[in-house]
Amino acid sequence: MEKNPTMLFVVAAALVNQVNEILVQKRPEGKPMAGLWEFPGGKVEQNENPESALVRELHEELGITIHSEKMMPLTFASEALGEKNLLLLLYICREWDGEAQAMEGNSLRWVTIAEMRGLSMPPADGPFIGHLARMLNDGAA
Numbered sequence: 001m002e003k004n005p006t007m008l009f010v011v012a013a014a015l016v017n018q019v020n021e022i023l024v025q026k027r028p029e030g031k032p033m034a035g036l037w038e039f040p041g042g043k044v045e046q047n048e049n050p051e052s053a054l055v056r057e058l059h060e061e062l063g064i065t066i067h068s069e070k071m072m073p074l075t076f077a078s079e080a081l082g083e084k085n086l087l088l089l090l091y092i093c094r095e096w097d098g099e100a101q102a103m104e105g106n107s108l109r110w111v112t113i114a115e116m117r118g119l120s121m122p123p124a125d126g127p128f129i130g131h132l133a134r135m136l137n138d139g140a141a
């Protein structure tokens with residue numbers, strides 16, 4: 001990333017439970033886009049790869065452990081975000097260890113795709129909903 005300091009590199013996960021609901025969390029007050037619902041995740045730090053960043057973020061935010069072989073790349077978004085360019089990688093994951101809890105006090109919700117369509121989410125996340133819908137309807141995930 002040193003050659004491209006304007007890139008904001010973020011990873012996030014669509015955690016899908018046994019009844020095809022997806023976990024979303026509310027961005028807390030004081031952060032950009034506060035109050036919007038997002039997929040759990042966060043910025044990739046220096047010397048991390050995307051998968052280890054996602055494992056770390058989900059452990060910090062939700063107290064769960066995911067294994068890199070259980071996370072499947074789903075899609076990505078690339079768009080301007082202030083003076084930077086957000087590159088947001090979305091993974092889908094159906095298996096993890098532990099029960100998701102709001103370790104950082106964020107509100108959490110398990111939502112269906114239909115419910116997700118009614119939530120206010122960051123602009124980059126909009127196209128993710130259609131990808132997830134196709135994935136879940138196909139039974140491919």
Ligand SMILES: Nc1nc2c([nH]c(=O)n2[C@H]2C[C@H](O)[C@@H](COP(=O)(O)OP(=O)(O)OP(=O)(O)O)O2)c(=O)[nH]1
Pocket residue numbers: 010011012031032033037038039040041042043044081086088122123124125
């Ligand atoms: N986690 C997550 N971030 C998203 C989503 N959609 C989206 O545009 N973003 C953006 C919002 C932020 O600009 C960036 C994530 O940054 P963040 O501040 O939440 O990350 P972080 O957890 O590493 O937080 P921090 O270390 O800066 O406190 O990605 C999403 O669905 N999930």
